[in-house]
Amino acid sequence: MTLSRHRIAALTVAAALLAAGAAYTLLPASGGVAHAEGQPAAAAVDVAPALARTILDWQRYSGRLEAIDRVDIRPLVSGTLTEVHFKDGALVKKGDVLFTIDPRPYAAEVDRAAAQLAAAQARAAYTASDLARAQRLLSDNAIAKRDFEEKQNAAREAAAHLLAARAAQESARIHLGYTRITAPVDGRVSRAEVTVGNVVNAGAQTLPLTTLVSVSPIYAAFDVDEQTFLKSVNPARAAGTEVPVQLGLANEDGYSREGVVHYVDNRLDSNSATIRLRAVFDNHDGSLLPGLYARVRLGGGGPREAVLVDEKAIGTDQNKRYVLVLDDQHRANYREVTLGANLGPLQVIEKGLKPGEQIVVNGLQRVRPGSVVAPTVVSMDTAPQAVKTAAAALK
Known part of the structure; x- marks a missing residue:
């Protein structure tokens, strides 16, 4: 009977030591309590202020290149x-x-x-x-x-x-x-x-x-809708100003050449509700050939102020677009936005964001809306993908 009590006491001491050891291993060496309490560490992200820039709106169309002069030699x-x-x-x-x-x-x-x-x-x-x-x-x-x-x-x-x-x-x-x-x-x-x-x-x-x-200059012919004509082309013609046009080929990502509208047809096609325009471009290197497909971007409507962000800062939520905006407590808050034109690596935000608001530009996939982050402030111009190639698209 006495032996049984000694064995029970020994087992009790051993259990206590094991429990103490387990508790010791759960404590961080630094003496912190964040992990012990189940709180995740703040995600490290890059944040940048939304930009305010003067831009020119662009509308995209498809067209064909045409020679200014074409002569059948007989x-x-x-x-x-x-x-x-x-x-x-x-x-x-x-x-x-x-x-x-x-x-x-x-x-x-x-x-x-x-x-x-x-x-x-x-x-x-x-x-x-x-x-x-x-x-x-x-x-x-x-x-x-x-x-x-x-x-x-x-x-x-x-x-x-x-x-x-x-x-x-x-x-x-x-x-x-x-x-x-x-x-x-x-x-x-x-x-x-x-x-x-x-x-x-x-x-x-x-x-x-x-x-x-003929080789240079060369035309690009394309059709624009009635609203674009009334909004962008007609006011410029009435004011005597040139309408800018940018051109890119099928194998190019951007728009490598700049020109102006040279000709506007004298009537609207009632079947398609479009009007034919023709822009003129320099072709001194001869790389543009008549008949090639061309991506055309038509500018107009006059310069305006707009908010721009790095396109990497924009997330997708089903059919919505959003950004994560930081508050004073470094909390990343969900903000739905309406997108405008894409200017190289920068994206125009039409609604939902103000200039200067801090948004997450790198590490978006590591952040849950509403969570606290560890931000590193960077410039939107040097944020990932937001390189100076966008400057060519800004006016």
């Missing part, structure tokens, strides 16, 4: 093609010779016209001299009036034949010049559709020898 005289003076796809200058048609028949026509002109000049000179003699005889009544009138008519007829001969010679020279087919504008030629040795015919219905398109 022969103006018939004959045998004797030379092709360009390489397919080459750049040419206005006046460069592209093709040569056998000039010999047309050179012969020039010579024949020159001979006819010489004969007409001789005939005109003779009849003029004869008329002058008849005029002197008439004053002395030494010639019949009828004979004088015949000489007068002969002189007039010879003068008319002289004019016709001069015109025929000029026409022959023009046709001879047409045997050298030149570029009417600067641009890039397509391939030669007809090779040397083939006979070509003059006429608008004949197959073009090649096609020539």
Whole structure:
């Protein structure tokens, strides 16, 4: 019985020691109580004040590039093609010779016209001299009036034949010049559709020898809706100011080129409720080709003040967008926002946020709305992804 009491006492002491050891291991070495009490550590996040900037609203559209000048090169005289003076796809200058048609028949026509002109000049000179003699005889009544009138008519007829001969010679020279087919504008030629040795015919219905398109500047044509036209384009036209346009290609993320609206159609398409616009862009490097798809961004409506944040600071809650706004107690509060245009890495906030309010810009996924955070204040301009490439989109 006594032995049993000793064993019970020993077991009681051992249990107490185990409990004390377990309690010791639960206490942090620093003596803190946060983990012991079940409180999670504050998440470390970067925060930045919302920016206030003057911006220009942009509307996005799809368009196609068009050459300012497009010329189908056709022969103006018939004959045998004797030379092709360009390489397919080459750049040419206005006046460069592209093709040569056998000039010999047309050179012969020039010579024949020159001979006819010489004969007409001789005939005109003779009849003029004869008329002058008849005029002197008439004053002395030494010639019949009828004979004088015949000489007068002969002189007039010879003068008319002289004019016709001069015109025929000029026409022959023009046709001879047409045997050298030149570029009417600067641009890039397509391939030669007809090779040397083939006979070509003059006429608008004949197959073009090649096609020539201008390179720079170049147009981008696109259709805008009625509201955009009334809000952005029409007021600018009335004020005499240019409407800015930015252009990006299919393989580009942003908008690499800037231009202005060059042309507005004279009517609205009632079927699509759109109006055709055309913007002009510099293309000195020749990288823009007619027919390419283009992403177009149309600016207008005038500059305005807007709130901008790093797009990484925006969270998604089903069909809503939100940011986490810090209060004085470093608590991250849920705030629903309405988004506007995207300007590079910065996002316009139309509703829900004021300039200067501190929001979480990095570490959003580590924070629960309403929780306390450990903030590090950074500039919105240096927040992740909010680099200075956005400056190009800000006005």
